[in-house]
Every structure is written in C-alpha cells, then in structure tokens.
Amino acid sequence: MPTSPLRLAAFALAVVVALAVAVPVPAQDARVEAARKEGKVVWYTSLVLPSAERVAKLFETAYPGIKVEVHRTGSERILQRVMQELQANIRNADVIHTSDAGHFVLLKGKNLLMKHAPAGVDPFPAGFKDKDGYYYGLRATLNVIAYNTKAVVAAEAPKSWKELLDPKWKGKLVTAHPGYSGVIATHVLALSHLHGWDYFKQLAQNRVMIKQSAADPSVVVASGERVVAVNGGEYTAYKAKKKGNPIEIVYPREGVPLVVSPTAITAFAPHPNAAKLFTDFTFTRDVQQFLADSEGLYTGHPDVKYPADKPKLSDLKLLTVDPEELEKRNEEIKKKFVEAFGA
Numbered sequence: 001m002p003t004s005p006l007r008l009a010a011f012a013l014a015v016v017v018a019l020a021v022a023v024p025v026p027a028q029d030a031r032v033e034a035a036r037k038e039g040k041v042v043w044y045t046s047l048v049l050p051s052a053e054r055v056a057k058l059f060e061t062a063y064p065g066i067k068v069e070v071h072r073t074g075s076e077r078i079l080q081r082v083m084q085e086l087q088a089n090i091r092n093a094d095v096i097h098t099s100d101a102g103h104f105v106l107l108k109g110k111n112l113l114m115k116h117a118p119a120g121v122d123p124f125p126a127g128f129k130d131k132d133g134y135y136y137g138l139r140a141t142l143n144v145i146a147y148n149t150k151a152v153v154a155a156e157a158p159k160s161w162k163e164l165l166d167p168k169w170k171g172k173l174v175t176a177h178p179g180y181s182g183v184i185a186t187h188v189l190a191l192s193h194l195h196g197w198d199y200f201k202q203l204a205q206n207r208v209m210i211k212q213s214a215a216d217p218s219v220v221v222a223s224g225e226r227v228v229a230v231n232g233g234e235y236t237a238y239k240a241k242k243k244g245n246p247i248e249i250v251y252p253r254e255g256v257p258l259v260v261s262p263t264a265i266t267a268f269a270p271h272p273n274a275a276k277l278f279t280d281f282t283f284t285r286d287v288q289q290f291l292a293d294s295e296g297l298y299t300g301h302p303d304v305k306y307p308a309d310k311p312k313l314s315d316l317k318l319l320t321v322d323p324e325e326l327e328k329r330n331e332e333i334k335k336k337f338v339e340a341f342g343a
Contacts, residue, residue: 031273031276031277032063032277034273035063035066035271035273035274035276035277036063036065036066037273038066038270038271038272038273038274039065039066039067039271039274040066040067040068040069040271040274041059041066041067041068041069041094041095041271041274041275041277041278042069042071042092042093042094042095042270042271043056043068043069043070043071043093043094043095043097043278044071044073044078044081044082044093044095044096044097044098045070045071045072045078045095045096045097045098046072046073046074046075046078046097046098046099046181046182046261047072047097047139047261048072048213048215048236049070049072051291051294051295052070052072053070054290054294054295055068055282055287055290055291056068056070058281058287058290059278059281059282062281063277063281066274066277066278068278071093074180074181074182074212074213075098075099075100075103075180075181075182075183075185076100076178076179076180076181076182076185077180078096078098078103079098079100079103079106079107082096082107082112082266086112086268091266091268091269091270092270093266093269094265094266094269094270094271094272094274094275094278095263095264095265095266095269095275095278095279096263096264096266097138097261097262097263097264098182098261098262099141099181099182099183099186099214099233099259099261100182100185100186100326100330101182101186101260101261101262101321101323101326101327102182102185102323102324102325102326102327102328102330103182103262103327104130104134104135104262104264104323105323105324105326105327106327107264107266108130108132108134108135108264111267112266112267112268113134113135113264113265113266113267114134114264114265114266114267114269114272114275115132115133115134116133116134116264116265116276116279117133117136118136118279118280118282118283119280119283119284120283120284120285120301121136121283121300123302124136124137124300124301124302125300127258127260127300127320128140128260128299128300129300130262134264135262135263135264136262136263136264136283136300137260137261137262137263137299137300138261138262138263138282138283138291138299139260139261139291139295139297139298139299140258140259140260140261140297140298140299140300141183141214141233141234141235141259141261141297141298142233142234142251142256142257142258142259142298142316142318143183143184143186143187143190143214143231143232143233143234143256143257143259144229144231144232144234144237144249144250144251144252144256145157145158145161145164145228145229145230145231145249145250145252146217146218146221146228146229146232146237146247146248146249146250147221147227147228147229147247147248147250148221148222148224148227148228148246148247149246149247149248150224150246151224151227152227152228154248157228157248157250158228158250159250159252159253160252160253160254161191161194161195161199161230161252161254162195162199162254164203164206164228164230165199165202165203165205165206167205167206169206169228170205170206170207171206171207172206172226172227172228173203173206173207173208173209173226173228173229173230174208174209174210174211174216174217174220174221174225174226174228174229174230175203175208175209175210175211175217175229175230175231175341176210176211176212176213176214176215176216176217176231176232177210177211177212177337177343178333178334178337179334179337179338180212180213181212181213181214182259182261183214183232183233183259183261184214184231185326185330185333185334186257186259186321186326187231187257187259188200188333188336188337189321189325189326189329189333190255190257190319190320190321191257191319192333192336193319193321194254194255194319195254197336197340200336200337200340200341201339201340203230203340204340204341204342208230208341209225209226210341210343214231214232214233214236215232215233215236216232217229217230217231217232217237218232218233218236218237218240218247219236219240221237221247222240222245222246222247224246233259234249234296235295235296235297236296237249238296238310239295239296242296251311251316253317254317255317255318255319256316256317256318256319257318257319257320257321258298258313258318258319258320260300263279263282265279283301285301285303285304288300288301288304289301289303289304289305292304292305292306292307293307296310298313
C-alpha cells in the first residue's frame with residue numbers, strides 16, 4: 001500500500017518528537033548536525049525492496065539532508081559482498097541488516113561491528129539482542145506454508161511440513177534457497193532439527209521448483225505457476241493476501257520457524273553518526289509499529305500491536321535456532337540442500 005507524502009511527514013514528525021524526548025535536545029541537535037554533515041547512510045539490507053525504500057523515505061522525511069542509500073539483495077549475497085569489498089579495501093556499508101543471525105556472529109568475531117545499543121531495546125526479548133551489544137533484531141518473520149486458493153481448497157491444503165511429502169504435490173511445489181536467503185537457511189536448520197535431513201531428500205522427490213529469495217515462493221504461488229510454497233517469509237505471503245491475491249497461509253502444527261533478522265553498524269562505517277541516527281530511528285516504537293502495520297512483520301518491541309488477522313507469536317509453537325550454530329553450520333546447510341535438490 002503506497003504511503004502519501006503527508007502521512008510520511010506526519011509519521012516522521014512523530015518519530016522525531018519521540019527521539020527528542022528520549023535524548024536531551026542539545027545532544028539530539030548535535031548528533032543530527034554531525035549526521036547531516038556526513039550527508040548519507042549506506043544501508044545493506046535483505047528487507048524486500050519496497051519495504052526498505054519505505055523505511056528509507058521515513059528517515060529522509062524526518063531528517064532532511066541525510067540520504068539513505070539502499071542496497072538490497074539476499075542475505076547471503078550481502079555477507080559475500082561485504083567480505084569481498086573489505087578484501088579490496090573498500091569500506092562502503094554503514095549499516096548491515098540480514099536475515100541470517102549467523103552473519104553477525106561471524107562479523108562480531110572478526111571485530112567488524114560497532115558496539116551500539118539503540119535507545120529502547122532493553123525490554124526486547126533475549127532472542128532479539130546480542131548479549132554484548134553489537135547487533136539487535138530489527139524485525140522477525142515466520143517460515144510458513146502458503147497455497148493458491150484457486151487451485152487448492154482449504155480442506156485439501158497441507159497442514160504440516162510432513163504433508164508436503166505426499167506424492168500428490170509432485171510438480172506443484174516451490175521453495176526458496178538457503179544459499180541466497182538467510183530466512184531459508186534458518187528454516188532448513190530448524191526443520192533438520194525437527195525431521196532430520198532425510199526430510200529434504202523426500203521433499204525433493206516431489207520435483208520442487210527452486211527460487212532464490214524468501215519473498216519469491218509467495219509470488220510464484222499467487223501467480224498460480226506452482227500452487228504450494230513449502231517455505232517463505234510469512235510477511236510476504238501476508239502482504240500478497242492483503243492485496244487480494246489468491247493466497248492463504250498455513251502455520252504448521254509441528255512448529256513454525258521464527259527468523260529474527262538482526263541489524264548492526266559496521267566498525268568501519270564511513271558515515272558513523274548517520275549510521276547511529278538511522279539505527280536508532282529504526283528501533284523507535286513508531287517505526288517498529290510501521291513494520292508491523294504496513295509490512296506484516298513481527299518485532300521485539302513490547303509496545304507494538306499486531307493486526308487482528310495475524311496470529312500472536314505466543315499462540316504458535318515456535319522453532320528457533322541458535323545464531324552460533326547457524327554460523328558454524330552455514331556451509332553444511334547449503335551443501336545438504338544442494339545434495340537433496342541438485343541445485
């Protein structure tokens with residue numbers, strides 16, 4: 001849903017007022033001026049592009065003169081790009097946001113992250129913050145099953161991960177790839193804990209279409225090209241459904257993988273003041289509420305309210321993975337997936 005310039009301005013003003021209350025006015029003025037002198041913040045993000053651009057526009061409206069340069073791609077490619085740039089002595093990224101929590105374990109271990117705690121994150125759940133204060137969960141999504149309501153009736157739709165193994169779905173399924181998406185890397189690890197690696201070998205026998213981003217399966221299903229998504233970010237399916245697409249979401253009864261997507265400022269940030277201002281902005285209650293209302297995401301903010309047609313996290317059986325394990329087993333996850341699906 002497009003956001004009008006008037007609504008953006010009113011929203012951004014509310015956030016600025018909230019920040020001014022949280023930070024003494026002289027200090028707030030000083031850091032805004034320092035950020036304005038830098039002129040921009042460079043944001044490497046895996047948030048889908050329309051959503052990332054909305055957040056960027058909110059910030060630019062709140063802080064005229066500071067541009068957000070959005071670089072959007074899949075989580076795994078973001079990490080690859082950052083490491084390649086550093087090898088070439090290029091220091092471009094100010095803020096990194098991906099859906100693979102293991103990336104932040106790796107970057108922290110290499111001393112590539114700046115320690116910065118955004119205002120208001122103290123009450124966030126433990127799963128949304130690094131104990132040492134280097135990265136915090138900006139948003140969260142669930143990995144779900146989705147189906148095309150024109151091709152599949154509710155009574156026949158798969159209700160569990162295991163039901164996707166039924167041969168009746170052969171040639172009708174779509175998956176995203178853990179080699180591209182941090183959401184899917186988390187999903188694969190969570191389901192390997194639940195059902196073992198043989199689950200993916202059996203699933204592959206149903207000739208599953210393979211896409212890249214966790215946003216892709218819902219697009220494929222909504223178009224009818226394949227009728228069931230075996231995974232994918234719930235927020236993209238939710239937004240597609242809200243736009244009137246023939247898509248329905250299933251929250252599997254065995255458990256639903258919860259994917260917390262961290263954000264952090266790089267230790268080498270070329271625009272450190274703008275990076276801090278932008279990071280603090282994204283963790284304000286108003287921006288966190290925006291992510292829930294407009295983007296269909298979950299957040300760690302205790303004051304955020306969710307749409308009535310979305311389940312509460314407390315109502316679901318959540319499957320979580322440890323960021324350290326995700327980082328250590330990153331290559332294994334990709335290798336096992338390729339072995340099962342051949343790509």
